[in-house]
Amino acid sequence: MKRIHRTLLSRLSKAKAVLIGTHKNPDGDAIGSALALARFLDSLGKPCDVVCHNQPPSNLRFLPGVDRVRSAPQRQDHDLGVVVDLESVERLGDAAPHFAGCRQIVVIDHHVPHEEPGDLRLVDPSAPATAVLMTRFLFDVRARIDPDTAQCLLTGIVTDTGGFRFRNTTPEALHLAAKLLELGGDIAAINSHVFESKPVSFVRLLGIMLAKMQLEMDDRLCYAVLEHKDFELTDSTDEATEGFVNHLLSIETVQIAALLREHTPGRWRISLRSKEGYDVAAVARALGGGGHRNAAGCSVEGTEEEALSRLRPELQKCLESC
Numbered sequence: 646m647k648r649i650h651r652t653l654l655s656r657l658s659k660a661k662a663v664l665i666g667t668h669k670n671p672d673g674d675a676i677g678s679a680l681a682l683a684r685f686l687d688s689l690g691k692p693c694d695v696v697c698h699n700q701p702p703s704n705l706r707f708l709p710g711v712d713r714v715r716s717a718p719q720r721q722d723h724d725l726g727v728v729v730d731l732e733s734v735e736r737l738g739d740a741a742p743h744f745a746g747c748r749q750i751v752v753i754d755h756h757v758p759h760e761e762p763g764d765l766r767l768v769d770p771s772a773p774a775t776a777v778l779m780t781r782f783l784f785d786v787r788a789r790i791d792p793d794t795a796q797c798l799l800t801g802i803v804t805d806t807g808g809f810r811f812r813n814t815t816p817e818a819l820h821l822a823a824k825l826l827e828l829g830g831d832i833a834a835i836n837s838h839v840f841e842s843k844p845v846s847f848v849r850l851l852g853i854m855l856a857k858m859q860l861e862m863d864d865r866l867c868y869a870v871l872e873h874k875d876f877e878l879t880d881s882t883d884e885a886t887e888g889f890v891n892h893l894l895s896i897e898t899v900q901i902a903a904l905l906r907e908h909t910p911g912r913w914r915i916s917l918r919s920k921e922g923y924d925v926a927a928v929a930r931a932l933g934g935g936g937h938r939n940a941a942g943c944s945v946e947g948t949e950e951e952a953l954s955r956l957r958p959e960l961q962k963c964l965e966s967c
């Protein structure tokens with residue numbers, strides 16, 4: 646057994662109660678990893694709560710045990726906190742104060758860290774998903790993985806690799822996914838729930854984004870701006886835009902894609918994607934955000950013009966770096 650896995654197992658076993666948390670606007674990896682860990686703690690007879698700033702989005706409501714994800718914990722006596730799939734504690738949002746009573750914090754994550762919070766860190770930026778780290782751990786400690794746990798883990802791997810299409814899809818991810826299928830994971834169900842169960846408002850908003858997209862720098866940069874009124878017009882929230890930016894990157898000539906969303910008037914979330922060789926995590930970091938080499942994000946405030954004027958020079962620098 647790997648030493649860090651033994652240490653993690655021992656801390657989980659010694660804890661009185663465990664508080665599991667993940668990032669705001671949680672994705673399949675965040676919720677899948679958190680729920681898989683909760684199920685493992687169930688098997689140890691260890692009380693735990695799962696907290697998140699937001700409720701899981703509708704396309705993840707199929708996950709077994711999803712109702713355990715709450716905005717506040719049910720117990721107050723947690724002495725160990727475990728945060729999954731987030732690189733900075735700030736991304737816990739309103740869930741952060743619930744960890745104040747924890748004597749130790751464990752971080753399980755695959756983002757490139759720009760700070761190193763936590764007392765024990767199981768962090769591997771080369772892993773395509775936190776669920777890969779969680780699956781490694783559960784296999785290594787010989788946990789019993791039932792079909793529901795397998796489904797949670799597999800959902801994390803499938804969503805963070807874009808259904809095994811993204812460049813981060815490693816041989817290990819496929820090996821682990823194969824084992825999770827053997828253990829009862831259902832990949833067709835995951836794909837159908839995650840990718841083919843969207844409200845019509847989401848697709849209408851996608852139509853607006855595609856109509857507004859702009860190409861620059863010899864068509865190597867593609868960006869689109871979704872204003873607050875676009876969300877109002879389609880009765881959508883920012884949850885709708887999950888995966889939108891990949892449509893911009895799918896254009897033959899485009900090397901870097903950016904999607905700016907004014908989820909609240911004057912406040913912009915920016916998703917960045919790139920093809921091989923272009924490090925958009927550096928762009929995100931320059932604007933106070935973070936992420937992975939080919940998939941990153943940040944937030945800025947101001948008008949559309951102000952947001953673009955801060956972003957554009959960083960994107961140009963990134964495009965000129967290759």
Ligand SMILES: [Mn+2]
Nearest residue numbers: 674730775805
């Ligand atoms: Mn992830």
